[in-house]
Amino acid sequence: MFQFMKQPPSVLLPLLRSAFQGELLAWLFLHPEQEYPQVELARRFEVTPPTVTREVDRLAAAGLVRERRVGNLRLVSADTDMVIARPLTELLALTYGPVAVLPGLLEGVPGVEGAYIYGSWAARYTGEPGRVPRDLDILVVGDADDDDLYDVARKAERQLGREVNIRRLSCSSWESPGEDPFLESIRSRPLVRLKIGNERS
Known part of the structure; x- marks a missing residue:
């Protein structure tokens, strides 16, 4: 669905006018070999075509x-x-890079049904003020192999310039969390869903 509201200011990189500007620049500079139609960028970032044009x-x-x-x-x-x-490019990798890099690394991993960033980076991304985090916390939902996820984390670290921690959770645990203190904690704080090709709708 297109967003018609005014774009919020960037907290991850306050030098930028808006969070959308950071997301767009990160996507383009962290995929430098690709050209993207404006209509595709509008769909990806869920904004109106005129917003992308401007x-x-x-x-x-x-x-x-x-x-x-x-x-x-x-x-x-x-x-x-x-x-x-x-x-x-280095600055964008350190700020908006996770949403540009992680989906491509995870979508080729068998057993990944969904993925989220949680913790301090998710808080900054969703507008909570504070320092740019030193590490990234990722929750992967599904039955992906731990060795595959370890490889993804190391590749992400090389591209994003920071420590990446991936925790795996089964689909049943994610859908029926019960009284799991870990899940209660992360569900009570900002979560950023990663748009990967093989996640569940």
Whole structure:
């Protein structure tokens, strides 16, 4: 569903005008080999096409992104040749990188039915003020192999520049938590769902 409300300010990276700007830049710069149609970006971030158009116009005018027309499609990609591309990519990896990187790493792992970021990073992402967290806490729902999840965590650490901790939980435990203190704790705090291709609806 499209969001028509004003975009909230960024807490993870207050230098940016909005959280959406951070998400969009992170997605483009952490997938630098890809071009994305604006309509696809609108669907991915659940915003209106005009919102994407306005943001891309600003970023293109500043020389941060490239754009190319193919028929009626406007394709957008990161401009990795600009002088600040490398430090900007590192900064984005440390702030909005988790939602751009983790889905791609998890969607190829058998047994992953869903995944969430919890803890301090999720709190910052959802607008709670505070320092940028030093580590990431991920909850994976399903019966994925622990060795596979360990590999994902190490790959994510290399790309995101911080410690990544993954905890696995069965689908039945997630759907019927009972009186599990751990689940009660994380359900009472912000959770950020990762959009992965093989998760349950």
